[in-house]
Amino acid sequence: MRTHPWATEASVRETWVVGAATNRFGKMPETAREAASRVALEAIDASGLSPSDIDYTFVANCFGIAEHQAHLGPLINTALGIPDVPSCGVESACSSSSAGLHEAFVHVAGGFSDAVLVVGAEKLSHLDTLSATSYFAIGADYPFETRNGATFPGLYATLASAHKKRFGTTSEATGAVAVKNHWNAARNPHAHFQKELGLATYLASPVIASPFRLFDCCPFSDGASALVIAARETVRSTPNEPLIVRASARSGSIADMHDRPSLTGLPASRLAADKAFRQAKIERSQVDFLEVHDCFTIAELFALEDMGFFPAGDAAAAELDGSTAHDGKLPVNPSGGLKAKGHPVSATGAAQVVEVFEQFNHRAGGRQVPRVETALTHNVGATGGSCSVHIFGHR
Amino acid sequence: MSDPVTTVPHSIADYYQGIEQENRLRGYRSACGFVTATWGLVCPQCGRRDLAEVDLSGRGKVVGFTIQNVPSDRFVNDAPYAYVVVELDEGGRVTGWMPSARAEGSVSIGDRVRRVATGRPGVAFERELGPPTSG
Numbered sequence: 001m002r003t004h005p006w007a008t009e010a011s012v013r014e015t016w017v018v019g020a021a022t023n024r025f026g027k028m029p030e031t032a033r034e035a036a037s038r039v040a041l042e043a044i045d046a047s048g049l050s051p052s053d054i055d056y057t058f059v060a061n062c063f064g065i066a067e068h069q070a071h072l073g074p075l076i077n078t079a080l081g082i083p084d085v086p087s088c089g090v091e092s093a094c095s096s097s098s099a100g101l102h103e104a105f106v107h108v109a110g111g112f113s114d115a116v117l118v119v120g121a122e123k124l125s126h127l128d129t130l131s132a133t134s135y136f137a138i139g140a141d142y143p144f145e146t147r148n149g150a151t152f153p154g155l156y157a158t159l160a161s162a163h164k165k166r167f168g169t170t171s172e173a174t175g176a177v178a179v180k181n182h183w184n185a186a187r188n189p190h191a192h193f194q195k196e197l198g199l200a201t202y203l204a205s206p207v208i209a210s211p212f213r214l215f216d217c218c219p220f221s222d223g224a225s226a227l228v229i230a231a232r233e234t235v236r237s238t239p240n241e242p243l244i245v246r247a248s249a250r251s252g253s254i255a256d257m258h259d260r261p262s263l264t265g266l267p268a269s270r271l272a273a274d275k276a277f278r279q280a281k282i283e284r285s286q287v288d289f290l291e292v293h294d295c296f297t298i299a300e301l302f303a304l305e306d307m308g309f310f311p312a313g314d315a316a317a318a319e320l321d322g323s324t325a326h327d328g329k330l331p332v333n334p335s336g337g338l339k340a341k342g343h344p345v346s347a348t349g350a351a352q353v354v355e356v357f358e359q360f361n362h363r364a365g366g367r368q369v370p371r372v373e374t375a376l377t378h379n380v381g382a383t384g385g386s387c388s389v390h391i392f393g394h395r
Numbered sequence: 396m397s398d399p400v401t402t403v404p405h406s407i408a409d410y411y412q413g414i415e416q417e418n419r420l421r422g423y424r425s426a427c428g429f430v431t432a433t434w435g436l437v438c439p440q441c442g443r444r445d446l447a448e449v450d451l452s453g454r455g456k457v458v459g460f461t462i463q464n465v466p467s468d469r470f471v472n473d474a475p476y477a478y479v480v481v482e483l484d485e486g487g488r489v490t491g492w493m494p495s496a497r498a499e500g501s502v503s504i505g506d507r508v509r510r511v512a513t514g515r516p517g518v519a520f521e522r523e524l525g526p527p528t529s530g
Contacts (some may be wrong), residue, residue, distance in 0.1 A: 023467075028437070058456075129465070130467075130468055130471060131468070133465060133467050133468075133469040134465075137467045141433065143410065143411070144408050144432060144433045144434070144489075144490065145436070145467075145490055146467060147469065147516055147517050148478070148490045148492055148493030149463065149467075149469075149470050149473075149476060149490075149491070150467075150478050150479045150490065151463060151465065151466060151467045151478075153461075153463075153465065154461045154463045154478045155478075157461035157463075158459040158460060158461050158478060158480055159448040161458065161459050161460050161461060161504060162458060162459040162504070165504045189410050190431045205465070207462070207464055207499075208464055208465050209461040209462065209463045209465065209478075210461050210462040210464075210499055211461075211483045212461075228416045254439045254440075255433075256431075256433050256490075258459075258482075258488040258489065258490050259431050259439065259487075259488060261431055263458060263459045263480065299478065379476060
């Protein structure tokens with residue numbers, strides 16, 4: 001496997017996120033196809049480009065089958081008036097649209113395209129909880145996990161049991177993640193949950209999969225998010241402050257979590273983060289804020305520990321002392337995260353970048369973080385068989 | 396140059412048949428010592444291809460678990476039940492469910508378990524008799 005930070009560094013073009021848009025996560029009345037097309041057009045408008053400038057479209061829509069619809073790319077491009085533009089579906093479970101961003105980056109940085117659209121959308125709200133739980137479960141290993149009784153909350157809960165056993169992680173610590181992310185989401189007009197959560201309510205919520213209570217779990221959300229990626233040398237002017245892509249890194253790991261050496265984290269996060277920091281040539285301490293994959297509260301602790309922001313077992317203390325609040329030493333998930341902003345699977349990775357875009361343009365209102373020079377997004381597929389880490393900088 | 400294939404691992408259909416009809420848990424052991432029931436062609440730990448088929452004991456200790464109150468569709472009539480990761484006595488880990496572990500405190504990390512035939516799809520475990528060991 002290639003270990004050099006960039007394959008051929010001299011030939012990599014500086015690449016920007018010039019447009020970003022998302023809709024309100026929650027329950028969408030329209031189809032994923034409609035929502036994806038609408039946010040795509042909003043992102044293109046935010047970039048200052050026109051649809052005819054788009055050279056390629058990457059589309060993420062894991063559960064299109066739930067709407068009896070696949071091959072969404074041509075439908076979106078046709079709706080945008082660019083039917084001749086090539087498109088391609090990208091599937092990487094919950095990290096699908098960050099995988100799409102990575103592919104877009106490769107296209108643009110490599111000189112194969114000047115401007116690329118990335119769009120992720122999901123609609124599951126027309127399904128009942130049992131059906132939605134079952135759809136999510138197919139992202140796991142069907143013969144060796146799902147068929148043995150696993151659900152996604154169950155898989156992460158099993159990891160949580162090992163983390164609690166080894167490090168003494170308390171419900172108050174995971175509760176602090178939920179409380180903080182709900183506080184942020186309450187100030188995010190695009191969030192699914194726009195209501196603060198108290199620790200007492202968290203602790204009183206029913207157990208879904210021990211040790212997880214209801215408020216440890218992200219909701220089933222509908223939603224759509226889109227990004228426009230362009231080569232700096234082709235951008236004449238932008239109506240918004242762009243994000244410079246300092247790193248676009250992905251990693252895998254042994255697919256089934258039980259086959260990995262440890263159950264107390266996700267090794268793909270460490271691998272992707274190490275690769276990203278080598279690409280960006282910066283230190284962890286230079287990151288101003290993070291959007292991380294908190295599909296369950298414990299996953300935020302995993303992200304912070306696996307990526308090296310805290311030693312294993314120490315992230316809980318940072319959550320409890322307020323360090324990860326939007327105005328703390330290291331703000332984490334100012335959007336509200338998957339936990340409270342919501343988790344429309346294929347829209348999530350792009351939505352994390354939308355939050356960075358809003359923060360860098362100082363439009364985040366009550367959840368605005370104080371420093372916006374460098375930000376990191378972290379998006380996990382399933383239980384860490386896939387992981388994307390992107391680092392963004394200011395001009 | 397790649398290692399020659401010395402053993403062709405069983406199929407996923409063989410794994411299912413083993414559990415449901417033959418009361419056996421099929422897996423493989425890699426040359427590096429990696430043991431698993433998860434299907435594969437090349438060892439994910441060392442990259443070697445000489446995987447030896449083994450019948451896994453189904454005995455070991457719980458290293459991670461949850462009590463699932465909200466199941467997926469295949470287990471809709473079984474909840475609550477425990478989902479467990481079991482470290483086998485011979486090395487390697489497998490997953491399964493514990494139909495009898497229905498309440499908080501009915502299973503803990505470190506508990507000794509053994510595989511049981513239930514006549515149902517999926518690998519099932521039960522606690523071994525005797526006091527639980529600390530993990």
